Amino acid sequence: MSGRLRWRKFVSHFMLTMTGLCAFVAVSVLFFILGYLVFHGGTSVSWNFFTKLPTPVGEAGGGMANAIVGSAKLLLLASLFGVPLGFFGGIYLAEFSGSTTAFVVRYAADLLNGVPSIVIGIFAYALVVLPFKHYSTLAGAFALGLMMIPITLRSTEEFLHSVPRALREGAMALGASKWKTIASVVVPAAYRGIVTAILLALARVAGETAPLLFTAFGNRFWSPGWEQPTASLPVMIYTYAISPYEDWHRQAWAAGLVLLGLILVVNIVARGILARGVAVPRS
Amino acid sequence: MLVIELWRGSVLARHKFGLAFFTTSVWDPNGDQFGAWPFIYGTLVTSVVSLVIAVPLGIGAAIFLAELAPQKISDSLQFFIDLLAAVPSVIYGLLGVFIIVPLMRQYIEPALKGTLGFTPLFTGPPFGIGFLTAGIVLAIMVIPYIISVSREVLLSVPRDQREAALALGSTRWESTWKVVVPFARTGIMGSIFLALARALGETMAVTMVIGNTPTVSASLLSPGYSIAAVIANEFSEATGELYVQALVELGLVLFILTFILNGLARLLIVVTTQRGSGTASA
Numbered sequence: 001m002s003g004r005l006r007w008r009k010f011v012s013h014f015m016l017t018m019t020g021l022c023a024f025v026a027v028s029v030l031f032f033i034l035g036y037l038v039f040h041g042g043t044s045v046s047w048n049f050f051t052k053l054p055t056p057v058g059e060a061g062g063g064m065a066n067a068i069v070g071s072a073k074l075l076l077l078a079s080l081f082g083v084p085l086g087f088f089g090g091i092y093l094a095e096f097s098g099s100t101t102a103f104v105v106r107y108a109a110d111l112l113n114g115v116p117s118i119v120i121g122i123f124a125y126a127l128v129v130l131p132f133k134h135y136s137t138l139a140g141a142f143a144l145g146l147m148m149i150p151i152t153l154r155s156t157e158e159f160l161h162s163v164p165r166a167l168r169e170g171a172m173a174l175g176a177s178k179w180k181t182i183a184s185v186v187v188p189a190a191y192r193g194i195v196t197a198i199l200l201a202l203a204r205v206a207g208e209t210a211p212l213l214f215t216a217f218g219n220r221f222w223s224p225g226w227e228q229p230t231a232s233l234p235v236m237i238y239t240y241a242i243s244p245y246e247d248w249h250r251q252a253w254a255a256g257l258v259l260l261g262l263i264l265v266v267n268i269v270a271r272g273i274l275a276r277g278v279a280v281p282r283s
Numbered sequence: 284m285l286v287i288e289l290w291r292g293s294v295l296a297r298h299k300f301g302l303a304f305f306t307t308s309v310w311d312p313n314g315d316q317f318g319a320w321p322f323i324y325g326t327l328v329t330s331v332v333s334l335v336i337a338v339p340l341g342i343g344a345a346i347f348l349a350e351l352a353p354q355k356i357s358d359s360l361q362f363f364i365d366l367l368a369a370v371p372s373v374i375y376g377l378l379g380v381f382i383i384v385p386l387m388r389q390y391i392e393p394a395l396k397g398t399l400g401f402t403p404l405f406t407g408p409p410f411g412i413g414f415l416t417a418g419i420v421l422a423i424m425v426i427p428y429i430i431s432v433s434r435e436v437l438l439s440v441p442r443d444q445r446e447a448a449l450a451l452g453s454t455r456w457e458s459t460w461k462v463v464v465p466f467a468r469t470g471i472m473g474s475i476f477l478a479l480a481r482a483l484g485e486t487m488a489v490t491m492v493i494g495n496t497p498t499v500s501a502s503l504l505s506p507g508y509s510i511a512a513v514i515a516n517e518f519s520e521a522t523g524e525l526y527v528q529a530l531v532e533l534g535l536v537l538f539i540l541t542f543i544l545n546g547l548a549r550l551l552i553v554v555t556t557q558r559g560s561g562t563a564s565a
Contacts, residue, residue, distance in 0.1 A: 012456035016351055022343030023352070026426050027360055030367045033378060040381075107549065114477075114545035115538060116484020118511045122518070122534045200369075207371020210486035210511070214518045234373045234487075241377050242491060249381070256377050260370060267369050271362070 034260070040250070041257030054236075054251075064255055070137070070230035075206060077141030082148030083198055089149070090156025095182055106157070109150040120146055121211035129215060135229040136215075143211035148201045155197030159190040192273055199270035203263045209234035233259045317529035319536070325414065325507035326537075329489060330482040332418025332503065333425060338475055340422075341429030342464075345471075348430065349437035350445075350459050361434065368427035376491035379420040384492055387416050392504055412494035415503040420488045425478035432477060432552065436470030437463060473551030480544040484537060486511035510537045 053066055089109075093102050124143035129135055163186050171181040187194070212235050233255055240252035344364075348357045392415070440463050448458035464471070494506020510533050518530050 008454050008457065012454035015456045015460070016347075019343040019347035019351065022340045023347040023360060023430075026340060026344045026367070026430060027363045029423055029426075030363050030370075033370060033374065036378060036382065037374070107546075110549050111542060111545050114480055114484075114541055116486065116511060116541055118484065118486040118514050119534050119538045119541075122514065122531060125518070126531075203369055207369075207373065209371070209373040210515055213515050234371060237373050237377060238487060238491070241373075241380050252377060253381075256374050260374050263369055263371065264366055267366055271365075 034264075037253065037257040037260055041253035041255075043250075045254045045257060064231070064233065064236055064251065067231040067233045067236040067255070068258075071206065071232040071234075073137055073230065074141050074144055074212070074232055075202060077137065078144035078148060078205060079198070079202060081141060081145030082201070083152055085145075086149045086152025086201075087156050087194070087198075089153040090160065091182060091187070093153070093157040094160035095178075095186070106154070109153050112146075113150040113154075116210075117143075117147065117208050118210040118213075121213060121215055124211060124215045137228065137230045139215035140212045140230065140232070143215045144205040144208060147205050147208065147211070151201040151204060152198055155200075156190075156194050159193030159197065160186060162193070163189045196270045196274040199266055199273075203266040203270070206266075207234055207259060207263055209238050213238075317526070319510075319529075319533055322508050322510045322513050322533060323536070325493065326483055326509040326511070328414045328503070328507065329417040329421055329493065329509055330479055332415060333421035333482045334475065334479060336419060336422035337426045337429055337478060341426045341474075341478070342433055342471060344426070345430045345433035345437055346459060346464070349434045350455075350463065357434075361431070364427045364430050368431065372424065372485060372487040375420055375424050376488040379416065379488055379492040383416055383420060384412055387419075396504070412492055413504050413506045414493070417489045417493040417507075417509070418503070420492055421482045421485060424485060424488060425481050428481060429474050429478050432474035433467070433471050436467045436474065436552065439470075440466045469551045469554055473548040476544045476548035476551065480541040480548065483544070484511060484541050486515050490515050510534075 050065060050068065054064060089105070093105055097105070120143050124139050124146065128139035128142050132139070167185055167189055168181055171185040172178075176184070212232055237252050237255045237259065240248040240255065243249075348360055352360065444462050444466055445458055448462040449455075453461070489509050490512040493509055493512055514530050514534055514537075518527070
């Protein structure tokens with residue numbers, strides 16, 4: 001009996017140690033990635049990287065200024081398109097709709113969230129690129145915006161739900177209309193959460209490559225206006241990484257470092273905002 | 284709307300090839316012959332490989348985070364895992380190309396050939412790129428999803444279940460493995476489906492390491508192709524209506540697959556967490 005007990009205890013300790021090991025391995029991957037990026041990309045990140053255009057193969061120097069600006073333009077346009085839609089959709093879900101509609105919309109949003117990004121790319125291609133007859137910033141931003149909708153929608157809804165009923169009823173009791181209540185009481189109360197959600201959505205689409213391949217396409221030069229193909233950081237990383245040139249590889253590492261750095265900073269800041277005060281003060 | 288567009292976009296290809304589209308394996312854009320089997324095969328194989336690696340690791344880590352680690356450590360580790368989930372796929376691809384591929388080529392694949400070379404799974408020259416490498420990169424990518432969801436589901440298991448098991452004299456591991464995990468089983472299955480859907484649709488990282496040759500081979504070491512990768516590579520330079528439509532049809536296949544998996548996963552997760560909280564409040 002005691003032998004069996006000892007065996008059981010041994011198994012218990014052993015397996016629990018193994019689970020700890022699993023957790024350790026999973027988390028250490030992050031530091032491994034960061035370390036490698038800093039190690040390889042750190043030396044290539046320089047002032048030129050942020051200010052110069054890409055140079056032809058073999059020529060030293062050069063940067064990815066156009067890709068950085070391109071990414072910024074894409075994100076700006078994508079949020080102009082995706083954030084309002086997601087935001088108002090979320091308000092509708094949380095405040096107005098009956099529970100069946102809410103369930104259907106929520107489910108649809110979750111499914112849209114799970115659609116592979118490359119399929120979104122095809123969709124944007126068919127809808128925007130084909131009618132315009134050429135690749136454009138617009139099309140890329142459309143694809144990214146489409147991906148932002150479900151994320152913003154779901155989290156807006158969630159944070160609005162966490163606003164206490166009493167606040168709503170208080171506003172109503174003072175004679176505010178439904179819309180007035182929502183706009184000046186409920187939304188401000190959930191403000192932090194919603195901002196966090198939008199930041200996270202931005203960070204998520206900032207790294208998306210697949211939908212941009214055949215919508216924004218890529219460009220070696222500055223892209224004026226909104227209807228030209230444009231470069232973006234993720235696509236640049238992709239083309240540079242699979243190219244056979246040594247100095248392009250270095251540039252890819254540098255771009256990777258910059259992109260990951262940005263995304264992680266946004267993530268940490270967003271979570272920080274959330275942690276400092278969730279939705280509503282208690283008093 | 285998405286579905287309609289994809290459906291319309293692939294009309295020509297569907298009429299021309301019918302079901303044979305899925306079973307033939309000739310992909311010849313010049314001869315207007317399109318068979319999708321190599322891509323479907325590649326997608327399935329890489330996803331399965333990634334799950335074989337990711338599921339034990341992910342669930343193990345989730346058990347640690349939910350059952351063992353003190354709240355503070357668990358929360359901070361979860362924070363890192365959330366960050367890991369935010370890393371864009373192209374970065375994983377970058378690391379895959381420059382670190383995992385050489386590593387596989389020089390050490391791991393020859394070693395696998397040496398020890399397991401007698402099975403059909405590990406034959407052929409070790410290129411470094413191929414199904415196995417793609418599977419590994421995918422595994423690294425989906426582990427954070429499995430951990431986050433499984434942890435949540437495990438945490439929703441009511442406390443009394445654990446305490447009852449411990450009170451009956453079971454060890455910590457026995458209470459976890461025989462009581463808590465079965466209780467959360469449907470939810471964990473949900474997290475696996477979610478991960479599978481992600482792995483199926485993942486484009487960039489796979490494109491960069493799978494080798495991009497449409498072959499059907501039992502060996503995990505041989506280079507292959509996946510649905511998402513072929514769309515990424517060929518869509519922007521596809522000439523001819525049929526070519527584009529064949530690619531769009533692939534997109535449709537991918538969409539439907541992930542659609543079903545995601546739907547299933549959500550249902551499973553909802554069912555488990557509701558059951559958990561229902562019992563807790565009762």
